[in-house]
Amino acid sequence: MSAPNDSYDPVEVTPLHPDEVARMRDEALAAIAAASSLEELKEVRIAYAGDRSPLALANREIGSLPPSARAEAGQRVGGARREISEALKERGAVLEEERDNRVLVEEAVDVTLGWDRRPRGARHPLTTIAERMTDIFVNMGFEVAEGPEVEAEWYNFDALNFLPDHPARTMQDTFFVEAPSGGESGLVLRTHTSPVQVRALLDRPLPVYVVAPGKTFRTDELDATHTPVFHQLEGMVVDENITMAHLRGAIDAFVHSMFGAGLRTRFRPYYFPFTEPSGEVDLECFVCRGESVGNPDAPCRTCGSEGWIELGGCGMINPRVLVAAGVDTERYSGWAFGIGVERTLMFAHGVRDMRDMVEGDVRFASAFGMEV
Known part of the structure; x- marks a missing residue:
């Protein structure tokens, strides 16, 4: 039986390359910042933090690395995913606040108006x-x-x-x-x-x-x-x-x-x-x-x-x-x-x-x- 390939370089696995991980992270952060509503943010979350997102797929490649290379790759991918998760949370809080403020303006009730807004009836x-x-x-x-x-x-x-x-x-x-x-x-x-x-x-x-x-x-x-x-x-x-x-x-x-x-x-x-x-x-x-x-x-x-x-x-x-x-x-x-x-x-x-x-x-x- 041959010995493990301890000299395997994880950088050669494209999805785990530091530049590629940084690119996927930056792309996700840009999409999060560009989301203008909670509905758009939901679509961004699915695309960049879901089970089929690029970083989620890259995370699956870690298991194919030699044990000595897994820790570094895991830290790299995990750090990118945490940044994306925090960015989603922060952007969601901002969009919820904007929504609530908009509702307060659009659905405001003037309590000084008369309570009986129905027109008075009339007999024939x-x-x-x-x-x-x-x-x-x-x-x-x-x-x-x-x-x-x-x-x-x-x-x-x-x-x-x-x-x-x-x-x-x-x-x-x-x-x-x-x-x-x-x-x-x-x-x-x-x-x-x-x-x-x-x-x-x-x-x-x-x-x-x-x-x-x-x-x-x-x-x-x-x-x-x-x-x-x-x-x-x-x-x-x-x-x-x-x-x-x-x-x-x-x-x-x-x-x-x-x-x-x-x-x-x-x-x-x-x-x-x-x-x-x-x-x-x-x-x-x-x-x-x-x-x-x-x-x-x-x-x-x-x-x-x-x-x-x-x-x-x-x-x-x-x-x-x-x-x-x-x-x-x-x-x-x-x-x-x-x-x-x-x-x-x-x-x-x-x-x-x-x-x-x-x-x-x-x-x-x-x-x-x-x-x-």
């Missing part, structure tokens, strides 16, 4: 103005009555003196839910809140003073002045010795409370199947007070310089409606009226396009806040 103006209109009549002594939105044809038409061939009973005006069958009344989406009046007469003892706010449906196209779903406020009085004068007084009281004291009203003859005599109610323009009529120098957009604004329909309840509800027409009489809630909102606040009320834009409701 149709809801609030309907409640205000209802409250006016409640203060007069009226009760609030309600009824279903899907209504039997008998309540919506027959009991209100709509003849079978009346145009309102066609599909071009009414949403039909279920056709009549087996002698039973069909179902419709109510076209007005007047069916509530019939139900109130059937369910309540006389005398009856009710106001019925609610949603109604008609097959209208959605435009600036029409919508297929709208709201009405109807009022009804049935008592002894009731006349049109009582109706006029109630309407005047409502107008003064809703639009301002001193406004005049006028009645124009009209026709409704469920009232006789019937009329349309106009109120004096609350903007120009009639001064724009015949005055081209001071036009009024609210009333179109006519001086009057149409408010709604009204009249004395047709005796046929009272008979259908089982009311003694020899003893009792009554009146009823209907006012559009959307129309009232347009008048009171200058809303020019009815589509703004139904399209769901929160900016429209937010302008009104919580009250109207």
